[in-house]
Amino acid sequence: MLGFDKRAAKVTWTVALVAVALFAVYSIRKTLFILLLSVFFSYMVYPAVKRLSMYTPRRFSHSAATATVFAAIILLVAGFVALIGPPIADQASALGDVLPGLVKDPNVLNRIPLPDWLAPFRARVAPFIQEHLAAGTSVAVPIAKQIGQVAIGIASNSIFLIVIPILAFLLIKDATVIRDKFLGWVRGGGHGAMWTRIVDGLDVLLGRYIRSLLILSGATLTIYSIAFSIAGVPYALLLAALAGILEFIPVIGPLGAAVVCLVVSGLAGYDHLLLLLGFLIVYRLFQDYVLNPYLMSDGVEVPPLLVLFGLLAGEEIGGVVGIFLSVPALAAAKIIASEIAAETRARRRPAADMSPTSIADEPRSP
Numbered sequence: 001m002l003g004f005d006k007r008a009a010k011v012t013w014t015v016a017l018v019a020v021a022l023f024a025v026y027s028i029r030k031t032l033f034i035l036l037l038s039v040f041f042s043y044m045v046y047p048a049v050k051r052l053s054m055y056t057p058r059r060f061s062h063s064a065a066t067a068t069v070f071a072a073i074i075l076l077v078a079g080f081v082a083l084i085g086p087p088i089a090d091q092a093s094a095l096g097d098v099l100p101g102l103v104k105d106p107n108v109l110n111r112i113p114l115p116d117w118l119a120p121f122r123a124r125v126a127p128f129i130q131e132h133l134a135a136g137t138s139v140a141v142p143i144a145k146q147i148g149q150v151a152i153g154i155a156s157n158s159i160f161l162i163v164i165p166i167l168a169f170l171l172i173k174d175a176t177v178i179r180d181k182f183l184g185w186v187r188g189g190g191h192g193a194m195w196t197r198i199v200d201g202l203d204v205l206l207g208r209y210i211r212s213l214l215i216l217s218g219a220t221l222t223i224y225s226i227a228f229s230i231a232g233v234p235y236a237l238l239l240a241a242l243a244g245i246l247e248f249i250p251v252i253g254p255l256g257a258a259v260v261c262l263v264v265s266g267l268a269g270y271d272h273l274l275l276l277l278g279f280l281i282v283y284r285l286f287q288d289y290v291l292n293p294y295l296m297s298d299g300v301e302v303p304p305l306l307v308l309f310g311l312l313a314g315e316e317i318g319g320v321v322g323i324f325l326s327v328p329a330l331a332a333a334k335i336i337a338s339e340i341a342a343e344t345r346a347r348r349r350p351a352a353d354m355s356p357t358s359i360a361d362e363p364r365s366p
Contacts, residue, residue, distance in 0.1 A: 194339050
């Protein structure tokens with residue numbers, strides 16, 4: 001018998017609303033990415049704002065402290081770019097002129113210096129390396145183009161360079177109000193304590209993760225620049241800057257930077273490739289087992305298998321942007337799932353304590 005089912009109508013309406021919401025999110029994905037960049041930038045800046053607010057007079061408002069820190073950061077970044085920008089641009093131009101010819105030269109591997117114990121194997125290894133170098137170039141070029149397109153798309157659009165600091169300034173200025181409004185809204189559902197823990201956990205997670213990436217990137221840029229310059233590595237500043245930028249891409253970025261450093265140095269005829277390889281391995285171990293755990297802490301830890309899955313899924317969903325956001329998204333999902341599971345266990349425990357079996361087991365008074 002035909003009829004109107006209210007329950008089915010509610011389910012259909014809910015599914016339709018969810019579909020519309022997902023479509024809207026997908027449609028404004030670029031705007032959301034700019035918002036995320038603003039959030040990340042605000043987490044980088046906030047510790048300096050907080051420290052300045054602590055050590056300044058009370059009449060020096062929070063907004064004034066935020067503006068002061070933003071102005072100082074702009075001056076520092078401008079001075080840093082003016083200092084190392086020209087030599088990096090010169091090295092990039094020089095490498096761009098010679099690299100296509102080196103890759104296509106069939107005898108280029110004969111010019112790569114090898115240790116004495118590897119020299120007899122050059123004739124056997126050369127075709128294998130040439131084949132995989134060409135294959136690696138065909139894979140790396142599209143990825144590099146995608147990274148460049150994302151970076152150029154943001155950098156070339158001056159409105160983004162203006163909007164991101166403005167949004168970050170407003171987020172820092174009104175962070176407490178936004179937090180209190182959101183928690184006040186979700187407390188009506190009876191899970192206020194759970195949402196408070198989730199918000200606090202996400203706040204700690206994003207703060208530590210973004211600041212850790214910034215420190216790791218800066219450390220990589222500084223140490224690579226010094227070590228490569230001392231060791232006479234060709235295009236030292238360019239390779240160090242590339243390694244510092246790729247540090248923001250989990251797992252794949254540092255590995256790709258190491259491969260690029262070795263390949264470019266070898267093609268340029270650098271005589272100490274094994275020494276360079278040893279330095280890259282030692283620095284990577286220091287990063288992964290000393291500096292990274294110290295900065296990240298337990299809150300950002302995600303199982304390696306899940307990280308690899310997240311990287312692959314992020315690349316499929318959002319390309320380079322998806323790779324960049326995969327680890328913080330997984331860590332945030334871990335925090336939310338843990339808090340929901342803890343809340344569920346806490347709500348089930350009183351019911352279990354009042355079950356007939358537990359009541360029967362209670363000692364009776366004489």
